[in-house]
Amino acid sequence: MEPQGGLGLDLVRIAEELDGRLEAADAALARQYPGVRPGRQPVHTVYVPADLFHADIVASYAEEALSTVKEHESLLLELLDGDEALLELVREKLGREPIEDLRIDFEDGYGPRPDEEEDRHVQSAAQGLRTAIADGTAPPGHGIRFKSFEAPTRRRGLRTLALFVEALTDGGPLPDGFVVTLPKVTSVDQVEALVQTALRVESALGLTEGALRFEIQIETPQSILGPDGTALVARMIHASGGRCTGLHYGTYDYSAFCGIAAAHQSLEHPVADHAKAVMQAAAAGTGVRLSDGSTNLLPVGSPEQVREGWSNHLRLVRRSLERGYYQGWDLHPAQLPTRFAATFAFYRGGSGAATARLRNYVERQASGVLDEPATARALADFLLRGLDCGALAAPEVEEAAGLDAAALASLAHRTTTKEG
Template sequence: MEINVAGFDNVHRTQQARFPVREIAWQPVHTVYVPANLLTASTVSDWGAEAAGLLGLTTPAEFAGLFGGDVHDRVARTLAREPIQDLRIDFEDGYTGADEDADMIRAAEAVAAMPVLPRRWGLRVKSFADGDPGRSLRTLRGFLERVVELKGGLPDGFVITFPKVLMESYLGMFARSLAELEHDLNLPTLGFEMQVEAPQTILFLQRSPDLVANLRGRLKAAHFGVFDYTAACGLPPHEQRLDHPACDHARHVMQTVLHPEGVELSDGSLAAAPASASKADVLALWRRHAETVRHSLAHGYYQGWDMHPSHLVSRFAVVYAHHLATYDAYRARVEAWQASRQEGGVLDEPATIKTLVAALRRADLALGLDSRSTGNL
């Protein structure tokens, strides 16, 4: 008997276009924010050197005890090779310069003079919510003009952070402004990431099912701003923390609305640095930062903000330990499922197997294995 479901083909095509099956791609484990007036051509190497110096305060055995894995040497190699995976030049909250136009030029020249740019890099402009979109767009345009002039084009990996999106309409306005910049400066398509920093943003995310589609691929990521968000919720200062239940709710909304459409998600930061350069204070900071990174990972957020060179050590250590702790067990479960046998008395569901394979591929990418070991899973 022929069954006719009117309109099915059109709906199914829409589903496949909007929610395609996506392979796990490389994503930076962090975004490092540096105030624009403090950026220099040596910022990346300076942060790596300072972090490596702090790493030298501990022995590999002490480090393993602190982070629960044999990751000391791996972290040391990362700090020497690629201490910052994603650099954001900050013209918003962290920026305190007196002359934004001059600092914008100096920042662009610092970028052009960097021996090697991070795999991702860009700038955070001022929020439209501040009431002066012209200021934000003038800085963005001037920065791009100077970088393109010095480099002969826009280097790969560029992204723009658009903060404090209190009104959904700001997203469309910003996207149209980017299209104008592309036309005027002969640039490739400019992607951007929005920051979720207020309950108003969570509300319109829940009410706007076509938000990502309407931005036509420009929205690449969404970053959670823990301190603005908790302050906007009226939480007292001692409760303005990344692992507060209010933040868990916001992150879950971001996951349900944005993740299925391929938008990358990033967690926020720990606004703290070691009280001094003493070993005791550095270890205390690492323990505190490690707790927040583990909380993010447990909630499916594989990227976060780092605000101080000390954070690089604990960030990489926790991420590496997280992936290594489960790697062999996950692979055994997948291989057991593929062989149609049980592993440890557990018969995994197909959805669980997909999650395990995704976790293994994400681990390969984070550990620098380029998914070679999971290519046949």
């Protein structure tokens, strides 16, 4: 072929050489950074101690949350700046889908128990979850948090994990949306150990290889910064063999390990922001989702205590959303109203500008904002998240943006397939 480019260079040959040189790097990039995980991400994970879990937990949480809203309606409306439409959306959500994701907790929320007692709760919780799934009342996402693979709790954690999966499947497949949480991770070796454990459990129970997925809970400084100065959380993701679906920040353990006084342990402390920024960079492009942690200031007790708890929760949820953490932990039914209120307000408040900018981008209309493809992806993803949780209605988004959900998913580089 004739030289190209006007410089006497054979650009075709150089391009072919570049393809050969970079082939392995291209393949590694595609394998290690596959992009956004398909489907819906829950806005929260509700943790319930295993001894308190039962098949009707979702209905009982809905009832308690709605009762709290009714008792303190004027207070909540005041905190929502008098937005009655938003309050009605919250009520509707609590009645329809009060829990999007649930973890039955055998770790800190459950505590150390005699083996016989924990075994009984493993069996009863697994049966309760099976019943809820069969009845269609289980949340879309569900699973367990078992004790860590640190030496003192390793054997108990392994036993709970294996027994629960065995009891839940009962000779059948793992249910859709099931995931387990590995807490207090301090080394890449623990993640690799869980991968091997999952393979053994799947083989013994006749499950499809890769069916058992897990989240990594980031609540130790060792998971953020290793002894060699590297961000071990990034290595943990890539050591999971594609099984890791999420990174969950652990507010109080991480803060305590960093020496933060109890009165100042918070989702907004600088040590928390640093850890979550590292998590965010490590997870970007991998398909691994992020979840913020919890606040233990509960909206219970006197009206003043409810006000303080709700006001704090509204602010912290909004703060997380603004920083790109679209999921967080809830520990009590009374936190559900403010979880959904803050989330709905975030998407509804930003939808007008997002739909206008997206329409201008797609239709190539001149405007005061020159958005790039990456920003268009973020705008589309923002609207999809609002649709997923119920903050936005499909007709209003389609009319304003000129795009339906399928077109938004294409722009956001993800599908609309449901996934836990």
